[in-house]
Amino acid sequence: MVALKRMLILGGGIIGLEMGTVYSTLGARLDVVEMLDGLMQGADRDLVKIWQKMNTPRFDNIMLKTKTVGAKATPEGIEVTFAAAEEGGTAPAPQLYDLVLQAVGRTPNGKKIAAEKAGVAVTERGFINVDIQMRTNVPHIFAIGDIVGQPMLAHKAVHEAHVAAEVIAGELQGNKELAAAAFNARVIPSVAYTDPEVAWVGLTEDQAKAQGIKVKKGLFPWTASGRAIANGRDEGVTKLLFDDSPEAHCHGKILGGGMVGTHAGDMIGEIALAIEMGADAVDIGKTIHPHPTLGESIGMAAEVAHGSCTDLPPARK
Numbered sequence: 001m002v003a004l005k006r007m008l009i010l011g012g013g014i015i016g017l018e019m020g021t022v023y024s025t026l027g028a029r030l031d032v033v034e035m036l037d038g039l040m041q042g043a044d045r046d047l048v049k050i051w052q053k054m055n056t057p058r059f060d061n062i063m064l065k066t067k068t069v070g071a072k073a074t075p076e077g078i079e080v081t082f083a084a085a086e087e088g089g090t091a092p093a094p095q096l097y098d099l100v101l102q103a104v105g106r107t108p109n110g111k112k113i114a115a116e117k118a119g120v121a122v123t124e125r126g127f128i129n130v131d132i133q134m135r136t137n138v139p140h141i142f143a144i145g146d147i148v149g150q151p152m153l154a155h156k157a158v159h160e161a162h163v164a165a166e167v168i169a170g171e172l173q174g175n176k177e178l179a180a181a182a183f184n185a186r187v188i189p190s191v192a193y194t195d196p197e198v199a200w201v202g203l204t205e206d207q208a209k210a211q212g213i214k215v216k217k218g219l220f221p222w223t224a225s226g227r228a229i230a231n232g233r234d235e236g237v238t239k240l241l242f243d244d245s246p247e248a249h250c251h252g253k254i255l256g257g258g259m260v261g262t263h264a265g266d267m268i269g270e271i272a273l274a275i276e277m278g279a280d281a282v283d284i285g286k287t288i289h290p291h292p293t294l295g296e297s298i299g300m301a302a303e304v305a306h307g308s309c310t311d312l313p314p315a316r317k
């Protein structure tokens, strides 16, 4: 087996960074090339910053606003050439790699499976449109998963599949309750299974800013979490965002949340549930979380938003 020395990750999204974590842990040195201006797009920049600080030692080069324009196999390795993604930008010099991981451009295969031959309408990009019961334009044909749209995630596909199966079974059995099944999830969580993990669900702070949505933020640093300290991994934070519009009358429901830290992906489901149930900061803060756990940070972030957290270190003067 050839030892992996230098690896290029093409695409700084979740999948590329997850796979890069694995290869780097096995000994590869990483470069990453990303067309946009930051890694792990979709997550709030403050969370990504913490991940990036911890992961800087894995990377030799993080090439942002850069695209690859060529890759050639040579006896010495794969020679990759780059160009600036934006006009006027500068491109790095060509580099030699032992391995190039292509982690961009997952596309739906609606056209490739010739769904149109069964009368199923396929969009220009290869997606198949469905209604909330996962039914295509052909009433007895259903579609679920990546092919019906973003986000392309396994947990979304499974929930959609349950809906389709229930509707089909309900119609066949004359069971009205089953036949009325629908996909009406408010939110779908995202997780980067990196180290530390980054997880988020619902509205992000960056989206709130961009859309002019007024939110109250509760941020709990894991430096104040006994469990994170005991784990020797207190770099994380838990952030919750609550509706702070005048209509919310200071009792705004949770709109979104994000975490960076070990096991963040295991905990984000609680924030998703809180959004689905329309919880406010008091509901979450007064829910007794066991001590000492990382999950406590969710209750405490809610208390921070509410102004009742007693677990933060004193503010620096």
Ligand SMILES: Cc1cc2nc3c(=O)[nH]c(=O)nc-3n(C[C@H](O)[C@H](O)[C@H](O)COP(=O)(O)OP(=O)(O)OC[C@H]3O[C@@H](n4cnc5c(N)ncnc54)[C@H](O)[C@@H]3O)c2cc1C
Pocket (backbone or CB within 6 Å): 015, 109, 113, 144, 145, 146, 147, 152, 153, 154, 155, 156, 157, 193
């Ligand atoms: C590297 C990687 C990591 C990922 N990690 C995560 C993760 O951590 N969490 C997460 O939620 N999601 C993750 N995803 C996304 C996740 O895999 C997809 O969202 C999920 O598999 C979608 O399910 P699906 O049933 O729509 O499609 P698929 O899982 O792709 O299933 C479609 C199946 O149909 C088969 N097929 C295609 N054409 C035909 C045909 N003509 N006839 C018969 N069979 C056919 C394919 O071979 C395939 O087995 C990851 C994806 C990748 C690529």
